[in-house]
Amino acid sequence: MAWALLRPGDVLMLALAVGLALASFVWLWRDGVAEEVVIRANGQVFARLSLRHDRRIEVPGPLGVTEVQIAAGRARILRDPSPRQYCVRQGWLSRPGQTALCLPNRTSIDIPRRNTPYDSLNF
Structure with a gap:
């Protein structure tokens, strides 16, 4: 009607x-679905890992060890020796383009996009 x-x-x-x-x-x-995570230490690529397999990775830095956890198709910084814990509070990263930086310990995790609008990411 x-x-x-x-x-x-x-x-x-x-x-x-x-x-x-x-x-x-x-x-x-x-950008689609997140498929991998790039872990950087001291500005260099430490590891490029699939998000399909659950695991924990220890990444050395100037202040100590940062622990990265991969589970259920997402990644996060589980533990970090940095004083303010901003990267730990960032939580789970699950979409392309998301990044968590631990500047005092010079580590980062990034879920890359298929087509990045920039050439590089430095800190």
């Missing part, structure tokens, strides 16, 4: 709105 009130222009606008919503969904989610 409500369809009887719609004019051809209304149907066209509704179709354009649905098309725009679908196109923006595809464009905004183009």
Whole structure:
């Protein structure tokens, strides 16, 4: 009954709105699913690991050992000797483009994107 009130222009606008919503969904989610994590120590790549296998990795740094945990397709910094624990509070990383930095201990974890908008990441 409500369809009887719609004019051809209304149907066209509704179709354009649905098309725009679908196109923006595809464009905004183009990075896909996280597949790997890159662990850096002192600015160098320490390890490049798949997120498919659960494990814990110890990464040495100037202040001590940072422990990275990978579980259920996501990664986090579990323990770090840094005084303020900002990287531990960052929590689980599960989407491409997310990063956690432990600047005092010079370690980081990153879930890379397929197409990065920058050349490198340094601290």
